[in-house]
Amino acid sequence: MPTLNxxxxxxGVTPATVSNVLRNRGRVGASTxxxxxxxxxxxxxxxxxxxxxxxxxxxxTLALMVSSIANPFYPEFALAVERAARTxxxxxxxxxxNEDPLNGRAYLDQIAGTLxxxxxxxxxxxxxxxxxxxxxxxTPVVLCMWERPNEPPxxxxxxxxxxxxxxxxxxxxxxxxxxxxxxxxxSKASGIHAARYEGFVDALxxxxxxxxxxxxxxxxxxxxxxxxxxxxxxxxxxxAIYATNDLPALGAMHAAADLGLNVPSDLxxxxxxxxxxxxxxxxxxTTIAVPTVEVAELAVSLLRExxxxxxxxxxxxxxxxxxxxxxxxxxxxxxxxxxxxxxRPE
Amino acid sequence: MPTLNxxxxxxGVTPATVSNVLRNRGRVGASTxxxxxxxxxxxxxxxxxxxxxxxxxxxxTLALMVSSIANPFYPEFALAVERAARTxxxxxxxxxxNEDPLNGRAYLDQIAGTLxxxxxxxxxxxxxxxxxxxxxxxTPVVLCMWERPNEPPxxxxxxxxxxxxxxxxxxxxxxxxxxxxxxxxxSKASGIHAARYEGFVDALxxxxxxxxxxxxxxxxxxxxxxxxxxxxxxxxxxxAIYATNDLPALGAMHAAADLGLNVPSDLxxxxxxxxxxxxxxxxxxTTIAVPTVEVAELAVSLLRExxxxxxxxxxxxxxxxxxxxxxxxxxxxxxxxxxxxxxRPE
Numbered sequence: 001m002p003t004l005n006x007x008x009x010x011x012g013v014t015p016a017t018v019s020n021v022l023r024n025r026g027r028v029g030a031s032t033x034x035x036x037x038x039x040x041x042x043x044x045x046x047x048x049x050x051x052x053x054x055x056x057x058x059x060x061t062l063a064l065m066v067s068s069i070a071n072p073f074y075p076e077f078a079l080a081v082e083r084a085a086r087t088x089x090x091x092x093x094x095x096x097x098n099e100d101p102l103n104g105r106a107y108l109d110q111i112a113g114t115l116x117x118x119x120x121x122x123x124x125x126x127x128x129x130x131x132x133x134x135x136x137x138x139t140p141v142v143l144c145m146w147e148r149p150n151e152p153p154x155x156x157x158x159x160x161x162x163x164x165x166x167x168x169x170x171x172x173x174x175x176x177x178x179x180x181x182x183x184x185x186x187s188k189a190s191g192i193h194a195a196r197y198e199g200f201v202d203a204l205x206x207x208x209x210x211x212x213x214x215x216x217x218x219x220x221x222x223x224x225x226x227x228x229x230x231x232x233x234x235x236x237x238x239x240a241i242y243a244t245n246d247l248p249a250l251g252a253m254h255a256a257a258d259l260g261l262n263v264p265s266d267l268x269x270x271x272x273x274x275x276x277x278x279x280x281x282x283x284x285x286t287t288i289a290v291p292t293v294e295v296a297e298l299a300v301s302l303l304r305e306x307x308x309x310x311x312x313x314x315x316x317x318x319x320x321x322x323x324x325x326x327x328x329x330x331x332x333x334x335x336x337x338x339x340x341x342x343x344r345p346e
Numbered sequence: 347m348p349t350l351n352x353x354x355x356x357x358g359v360t361p362a363t364v365s366n367v368l369r370n371r372g373r374v375g376a377s378t379x380x381x382x383x384x385x386x387x388x389x390x391x392x393x394x395x396x397x398x399x400x401x402x403x404x405x406x407t408l409a410l411m412v413s414s415i416a417n418p419f420y421p422e423f424a425l426a427v428e429r430a431a432r433t434x435x436x437x438x439x440x441x442x443x444n445e446d447p448l449n450g451r452a453y454l455d456q457i458a459g460t461l462x463x464x465x466x467x468x469x470x471x472x473x474x475x476x477x478x479x480x481x482x483x484x485t486p487v488v489l490c491m492w493e494r495p496n497e498p499p500x501x502x503x504x505x506x507x508x509x510x511x512x513x514x515x516x517x518x519x520x521x522x523x524x525x526x527x528x529x530x531x532x533s534k535a536s537g538i539h540a541a542r543y544e545g546f547v548d549a550l551x552x553x554x555x556x557x558x559x560x561x562x563x564x565x566x567x568x569x570x571x572x573x574x575x576x577x578x579x580x581x582x583x584x585x586a587i588y589a590t591n592d593l594p595a596l597g598a599m600h601a602a603a604d605l606g607l608n609v610p611s612d613l614x615x616x617x618x619x620x621x622x623x624x625x626x627x628x629x630x631x632t633t634i635a636v637p638t639v640e641v642a643e644l645a646v647s648l649l650r651e652x653x654x655x656x657x658x659x660x661x662x663x664x665x666x667x668x669x670x671x672x673x674x675x676x677x678x679x680x681x682x683x684x685x686x687x688x689x690r691p692e
Contacts, residue, residue: 044483060461061407061439069428070421070622079416082442091439091461093407096428115406115437221626254628276416277623280567282600 002043011039062303063116065095065104065124072247072275073292074122077144080296081120088304090117097124105130112139118303120144123192131155140306144299145290147195149325156306156321158298162272165288165329166199169242169270172286172331174207176339178240178268181212182231184252186219186245193219196244196272212238217248224248228255232267239267239340246271246278246287253281253336264338274332283335291327298324348389357385408649409462411441411450411470418593418621419638420468423490426642427466434650436463443470451476458485464649466490469538477501486652490645491636493541495671502652502667504644508618511634511675512545515588515616518632518677520553522685524586524614527558528577530598532565532591539565542590542618558584563594570594574601578613585613585686592617592624592633599627599682610684620678629681637673644670 008015013032020026021036028036039045062085066074082092093116097104104126112119118140121131131141135155143157152159173181183200187193197214204211213235217227224243228251232238243249249271256267263269263283271278274289302324354361359378366372367382374382385391408431412420428438439462443450450472458465464486467477477487481501489503498505519527529546533539543560550557559581563573570589574597578584589595595617599609607613609629617624620635648670 068425069415070425072418072421075416075418075421078440079414079442082415082440091441091457093437094424094428094440095437096425111437250626257628276418280596282603282628 002045004045007036007039007043007045010043011035059113059115059117060089061091061093061111061116062300063093063095063107063111063119065097065107065119065121065126067099067122067124068096069094072277073273076276077122077292077296080293081300084297084300088300095124097126099125101125101127101130108134113137118142118307120299120303128153128155140303142299142303142306145295146323147192149323152320152323154321156302157323158295158302159323159325160290160295161325161328162193162290163195163199163202165272165290166196166201166242166244167203168199168288168329168331169272170200170203171207172333172337173240173242173268173270174203174209176240176268176337178340179209180235180238181209181240181242182228182235182238183212183214184224184227184231184241184243184248185214185216186223186243186248188216191216193244200242200244219245219247221247221251221254224251225255226251228252229259232256232259232261240337241267241269243269243271246273246275246285249285249287249336250277250281253283253285263336265341268337268340270337272329278334281336286334286337287332288329289332290329295326298326348391350391353382353385353389353391356389357381405459405461405463406435407437407439407457407462408646409439409441409453409457409465411443411453411465411467411472413445413468413470414442415440418623419619422622423468423638423642426639427646430643430646434646441470443472445471447471447473447476454480459483464488464653466645466649474499474501486649488645488649488652491641492669493538495669498666498669500667502648502669504641504648504670504672506636506641506672507674508539508636509541509545509548511618511636512542512547512588512590513549514545514634514675514677515618516546516549517553518679518683519586519588519614519616520549520555522586522614522683524686525555526581526584527555527586527588528574528581528584529558529560530570530573530577530587530589530594531560531562532569532589532594534562537562539590546588546590565591565593567593567597567600570597571601572597574598575605578602578605578607586683587613587615589615589617592619592621592631595631595633595682596623596627599629599631609682611687614683614686616683618675624680627682632680632683633678634675635678636675641672644672 004015004018008018018036021028021033064081085092095107112134120142122144135141143155146153146157146159147162149159149161185193185197215227215231217223241252249269252269253263256263261267271285271287274287278285278287350361350364354364364382367374367379410427431438441453458480466488468490481487489501492499492503492505493508495505495507531539531543561573561577563569587598595615598615602609602613617631617633620633624631624633
């Protein structure tokens with residue numbers, strides 16, 4: 001492979017000039033610029049990214065840590081992250097932790113600061129202590145989807161108001177006339193979906209409606225299916241189910257079908273996120289859409305800022321780690337919700 | 347960050363010994379080994395991957411080129427690729443080409459041989475000339491899912507007998523008694539799914555059954571939906587639809603529902619691949635399963651072999667580029683296929 005020096009010789013300029021042309025830096029006249037580009041073409045020169053990054057004390061990739069890229073949410077998010085990262089010349093390494101903090105730590109130890117210049121973390125079940133260690137070694141970390149804007153996490157993050165998402169879901173069902181609403185929470189009681197449930201309860205409370213039955217479940221179609229069957233069998237008068245994520249909501253629709261219930265005329269179902277499957281399901285799922293692409297862009301842009309300034313300013317955070325707040329979630333009405341057959345005022 | 351030399355000083359050994367311990371090379375006694383590991387722990391040493399790779403003339407990642415990671419097939423495949431790559435210490439860079447050969451070329455130019463030691467290509471709509479160029483520069487390329495084992499592509503590949511997949515799908519519908527079967531092909535007539543359709547026609551021919559109507563469509567749920575509506579409206583006597591991929595098969599099920607047809611009693615539907623959605627759909631989709639994980643493992647292992655031997659043996663391929671053939675596709679019967687209401691012998 002030809003070197004920068006060979007390109008410079010071929011073009012009759014200094015290596016520094018070649019470098020400036022290739023990186024759009026410094027002042028280079030148009031004809032010199034063209035001569036350099038011609039030499040690059042003629043020799044088939046390609047900058048050696050790893051060498052360049054090392055020489056500059058930089059790394060050429062961003063790491064995206066996810067619990068499993070096979071979860072239908074992440075691919076859409078990863079695609080948006082990759083697009084945003086490419087605008088700063090970064091490549092994206094996918095790190096599947098498989099919900100295991102040890103996998104996450106192994107990845108962080110191996111790539112942070114060497115192969116990856118920064119780390120984006122989605123709900124990858126990582127140990128915060130590991131993330132702080134990574135940060136303290138000078139590699140910025142951004143949490144991509146923090147659920148509680150009012151309770152910052154002690155790490156840089158992009159926050160989405162998921163309590164509001166839950167509130168919007170509750171308000172939609174209430175407005176349709178539902179009063180007996182079951183809830184499926186896709187995490188443990190104290191887990192990451194707690195804010196989504198609190199917002200839903202806020203909406204009920206504001207309307208003076210009693211909480212219905214609740215099931216905690218795995219955040220999957222199957223988890224939602226099992227939870228919904230249990231809810232519906234124990235509470236046959238439920239007219240609606242609120243699930244804290246789209247996957248369990250889809251499972252709830254399957255459970256309704258297996259119990260001979262029509263969605264939405266016998267049972268309304270609503271989720272949160274608006275993944276592709278929500279649009280493709282039958283009936284299409286009413287959901288509270290989260291601004292996935294915007295979150296990805298904010299996360300990459302915040303990470304780039306931190307890369308530019310870290311680690312010098314590490315100690316100087318007067319106001320705690322930076323947080324960017326994404327646009328508010330919004331209701332997307334599709335075919336899975338409708339007024340109950342007979343509204344039952346309490 | 348501490349250096350290898352500091353670890354060596356701390357452990358009272360040579361840097362070469364530290365290197366041997368960390369890489370499981372050479373002969374190092376148990377107590378020395380432990381001293382080195384203790385020093386690594388005490389100093390928080392982490393090998394600098396980019397530096398190591400450069401020093402060895404290697405690159406620390408494999409590139410996985412896909413048309414879009416958001417297509418439900420790729421995440422499952424990417425997960426398997428990542429697992430296999432990790433066993434050789436490689437990280438995986440996801441390169442979305444968005445079906446655009448220019449994006450693919452840009453990626454290849456920027457990472458092949460520098461950041462990535464080898465390139466895995468799924469159906470990313472890349473220009474073969476670009477792939478040959480990459481190969482000729484010394485960076486091995488493997489096509490991950492070549493559809494015609496009997497017609498090798500001129501590049502190293504993992505082949506799956508997709509003609510057989512089509513044949514199995516046809517045979518299953520014929521065995522159930524279907525004689526009026528529409529086909530949805532998820533590519534252009536000469537496109538990548540052609541072998542899948544040929545196999546289906548083979549099965550019909552062997553049974554002496556006439557070909558039914560065919561539609562070429564986009565390889566998506568929506569593409570399948572539109573094609574199935576057109577097929578069913580123009581050919582109301584169809585009792586089954588064969589789709590060359592799961593996504594259009596799922597779309598065909600939606601179209602049947604919208605036309606008031608019950609799947610499977612009014613219409614049987616079968617696909618190819620066995621993506622997660624096929625298992626999660628209602629009714630669950632009968633399909634011809636392709637060994638996705640095995641293909642990923644074979645592809646990574648072939649790429650590693652090529653990395654070890656390339657580019658010295660480039661000219662010496664007596665038998666053309668190597669090809670690995672994955673296990674045969676197999677029928678997975680679920681709820682979307684059944685005997686037609688009245689079998690109509692021709």
